[in-house]
Amino acid sequence: VTDGRPTRAGRGRRPGSADTRLLILVAARGAFADRGFDGATVRDVAARAGVDPALVLHYFGSKQALFVAAMQFPVDLQAMVRRLLGGPVDEIGERYVRFVLDIWDDPATRSVMLGIVRSATTDPVAAAMLRRIVSEGPVLTLAAALDRPDATLRATLAGSQVVGLIMVRYVIGVEPLASAAEDVLVRTLGATIQHYLTGDLGPGASGTSSATP
């Protein structure tokens, strides 16, 4: 049964605009993760995505351009920082958690993010990407903007709670966190992020401790 439109010859799936592009990007992340930029080929990526190699080039032009696109973080991080800073400072933790939940509840960004997190545990490229997001990304900008001591420690502490939320709620799916209502998460985790970003972390937070012998 066809819908009357011309069908595409070949073994692969038919092109489906945004979905196909995303499919190729996810395949490309996997291929680059497994073999690195030099080892992975357009043919590999096409095979993983179940499409014709010509379609990969149609969407991305070249292997180099495909690589750059595959490594793009699928969220406007500057917008995130603006959104987080545009409101009461004492509610920044709650806004932060709400922002994370919005990203993960959107199917388009969720699948890409899942790909990054899943790859990050075994692949150095994806790990570097996640490392950059956690330590040098918007959270650091945010932490620095709040003008507290130990901005990088604060940023990575907040990042650790967010990464943990993502792992437990979305990747491994632990109940009741996996299906907890958004406002419960915003309140409970928001208080933690708020403490990390603006609270008193105690003496020696910068990591130079004299307490241990």
Next chain:
Amino acid sequence: VTDGRPTRAGRGRRPGSADTRLLILVAARGAFADRGFDGATVRDVAARAGVDPALVLHYFGSKQALFVAAMQFPVDLQAMVRRLLGGPVDEIGERYVRFVLDIWDDPATRSVMLGIVRSATTDPVAAAMLRRIVSEGPVLTLAAALDRPDATLRATLAGSQVVGLIMVRYVIGVEPLASAAEDVLVRTLGATIQHYLTGDLGPGASGTSSATP
């Protein structure tokens, strides 16, 4: 150069007691993770570990016994609960973080734990294992023993912060958290765990919210 003791013929590594056993266990986790119990063979496991299949059977007796051993959590969780409950309740968060750091700073348990966490992002068996640790393991026992409402939510919130710490400090290695002094982590993360386990999580923490339309 040999040390005078009888050497073992064959292509694989020579048996080295605890290290070899651990090597086989890690290989078995990978094999069972990739192919499931039915699909994975003792030969697969031996090949991954770089040892002779006979050595696998020497250490574990059968594929069934190997599977059970591979799925064993490498830490005495009952001892963990006793240790965490054996002290002031208002320092339970700090004891919890110190316990986690002790596990991860011990090379023997660390490599096994790394295997579980790395597998958990892509493999259902390892994910189920991590899920059980986070939601049904000692943390839940602990949360229940503290006799607060929402024990499972408290347990998984604490688990999410610990999983995030592990990901950021040990798996992807984000500075300054990756090399932060233990007492800094115990204080900053301990306060969070303490709040999750014994603090006031606010109204509607059980997840049935009337705030959203």
